[in-house]
Amino acid sequence: AHSWIVCTDYLENNGWYWDQAKCRAWPRSAHRHDIRFGTFGVHRGFMNKLDNHPEETALCQHQRNDDTEYTAETPMAAYYLGQTVSLTHPTNNHVADVRCKGTDVIDTENLIFVVDGDQDPCCIDSDKLIQIFDMGVSPYGDDLPDEVLTTYPKPGFQNAPKFCEDPEDAMATYNFTIPIDLQPGRRTFVWKWIRTPTVNPFTTCWEADV
Secondary structure (H helix, E strand, C coil): CCCCCCECCECCCCCCCCCHHHECCCCCCHHHHCCCCCCCCCCCCCCCECCCCHHHCCCCCCCCCCCCCCCCCCCCEECCCCCEEEEEEECCCCCCCCCCCCCCCCCCEEEEEEECCCCCCCCCCCCCEEEEEECCCCCCCCCCCHHHHCCCCCCCCCCCCCHHHCCCCCEEEEEEECCCCCCCCEEEEEEEEECCCCCCCEEEEEEEEC
């Protein structure tokens, strides 16, 4: 399984189905990969996995340029302090739901960072990355009752109530809160997902005016 953030400000918490009209803001360089108008769940090269040596790999797929990497159709986000933000991403067949999938679908880490400064951090180990929210991990495992694995909303990656209708391309959502003490201004945000400890992280970068 692999994934990426599709929308950086979605108007429906814990939504069931993707609707691009409900997306108010998009990740950096979304227009270069037709993320808005293309089929949900098809990355068209947008996915960013920190393969091989993640401590040496660029955290963001495209370099930051606020003039060229956002458009009128894929605008930058605007957040306010204390706001609960909804993000969307495809599940790509990675949800522990016993109605259509096994129980051993692991979820390890789902974090949101903000970057200290205007320059992209070098890598996942950069001291410019400030963790602002831990979105938890989704329940999985044979020791859990079926009702736990089929109850939504869930923390972590697997919050996809309609997963079994389209396991490959179903929409999942996250929610995170903008810290009330975050310094206002234009900030870079980074999503990091670790599927399992043996798979290197997936990341998506975007800017927002706070």
